[in-house]
Amino acid sequence: METWQKILQNSVTEPTAIAARFGIDPAPLIAVAERYPMRINPYYLSLIQSINDPIWKQAVPDELELQDQVCPADPLNEENQSPVPNLVHRYPDRVLFLISSTCAMYCRFCTRKRKVGCADMAITEESISAGIAYIRDHSEIRDVILSGGDPLLLKDEKLDSILSRLRAIPHVEIIRIGSRIPVVLPQRITPNLVRVLKRYHPLYINTHFNHPDEITRQAASACNRLANAGIPLGNQSVLLRGVNDDPQVMKRLMQRLLAIRVRPYYIYQADQVQGTDHFRTSVEEGLEIIRALRGFTSGMAVPSYVIDAPGGGGKIPLLPDYLQQLGSDVILKNYLGDTYHYTNAGPAKPNEELEWHEAMGC
Ligand SMILES: *Cc1c(COP(=O)(O)O)cnc(C)c1O
Numbered sequence: 001m002e003t004w005q006k007i008l009q010n011s012v013t014e015p016t017a018i019a020a021r022f023g024i025d026p027a028p029l030i031a032v033a034e035r036y037p038m039r040i041n042p043y044y045l046s047l048i049q050s051i052n053d054p055i056w057k058q059a060v061p062d063e064l065e066l067q068d069q070v071c072p073a074d075p076l077n078e079e080n081q082s083p084v085p086n087l088v089h090r091y092p093d094r095v096l097f098l099i100s101s102t103c104a105m106y107c108r109f110c111t112r113k114r115k116v117g118c119a120d121m122a123i124t125e126e127s128i129s130a131g132i133a134y135i136r137d138h139s140e141i142r143d144v145i146l147s148g149g150d151p152l153l154l155k156d157e158k159l160d161s162i163l164s165r166l167r168a169i170p171h172v173e174i175i176r177i178g179s180r181i182p183v184v185l186p187q188r189i190t191p192n193l194v195r196v197l198k199r200y201h202p203l204y205i206n207t208h209f210n211h212p213d214e215i216t217r218q219a220a221s222a223c224n225r226l227a228n229a230g231i232p233l234g235n236q237s238v239l240l241r242g243v244n245d246d247p248q249v250m251k252r253l254m255q256r257l258l259a260i261r262v263r264p265y266y267i268y269q270a271d272q273v274q275g276t277d278h279f280r281t282s283v284e285e286g287l288e289i290i291r292a293l294r295g296f297t298s299g300m301a302v303p304s305y306v307i308d309a310p311g312g313g314g315k316i317p318l319l320p321d322y323l324q325q326l327g328s329d330v331i332l333k334n335y336l337g338d339t340y341h342y343t344n345a346g347p348a349k350p351n352e353e354l355e356w357h358e359a360m361g362c
Pocket residue numbers: 088089090091094095096145315
């Protein structure tokens with residue numbers, strides 16, 4: 001058995017074990033873990049420094065999960081945009097393809113909390129083959145995003161088989177894998193896994209760091225192995241109350257990501273998912289974070305801040321107000337709040353164009 005498999009096997013799945021370790025009352029957490037599965041592997045557990053710290057909040061069940069009266073189970077309407085089970089076709093040229101139902105740690109804020117780690121998220125050889133057949137039959141699909149659950153928890157051979165079948169489809173230009181493995185179980189990024197992945201370029205991985213404390217020596221070395229195999233790495237964070245709803249924490253996270261060759265891609269406004277209401281922040285707080293990044297640090301450290309529109313409308317970017325319309329011109333505000341006037345060119349009128357050409361002597 002490989003190291004990562006042993007780590008996974010020793011995961012804590014009962015609140016009593018957490019309660020005993022940290023000296024808290026397990027009773028309120030037991031009902032939560034019955035409804036939404038808990039799995040904290042020893043590696044991620046070792047990152048917790050104290051009760052209720054940002055690592056704890058992402059991993060340990062909270063009784064507030066059962067008190068959420070606000071949010072629906074499937075706010076993004078994924079189930080109704082699935083032409084075949086476990087494949088979401090929302091955009092014209094790309095699909096989200098769920099190929100794994102389990103994760104190396106169950107995040108308490110997960111958007112697919114309704115099904116990830118639960119028996120009714122049935123991912124079978126048949127559902128995977130049906131997904132691949134759908135992609136083969138739809139020549140407009142040029143980008144396939146593998147997700148789950150966590151695709152990188154599948155066995156190397158299984159991933160190899162899925163990737164090779166996708167690569168055999170001529171219209172599939174790029175393959176992306178969305179995975180939290182580099183964050184929650186970096187030991188899984190083995191030399192053999194990397195050898196498999198690099199056979200299917202152009203292949204991108206978007207991972208999911210939410211807090212600078214997750215960027216450990218092990219996580220850095222996992223990302224290094226992937227980047228050395230030519231796999232461009234991106235990061236999608238979720239804005240979470242009590243975890244990273246602080247401009248300074250986010251800035252540190254984005255800077256440290258670049259230092260391990262992971263390019264910040266998205267910050268998501270938390271979805272309105274049942275059982276996660278206590279994690280949500282206001283949109284203004286998200287805009288404040290973007291305002292604190294843009295101009296104050298490397299442009300490469302500034303991801304797009306997006307809301308996945310409730311009802312399945314897709315991702316919508318949100319920007320602080322840098323731009324104001326003034327008649328046909330624009331007033332611009334820079335990162336320090338200074339204003340600048342930019343005169344729009346507008347459509348050239350025929351006569352003006354002539355005069356301009358004459359004036360230029362051409
Ligand atoms: C996020 C998402 C994508 C990918 O969106 P990009 O903006 O291209 O990264 C595709 N399909 C679904 C259903 C998604 O939720």
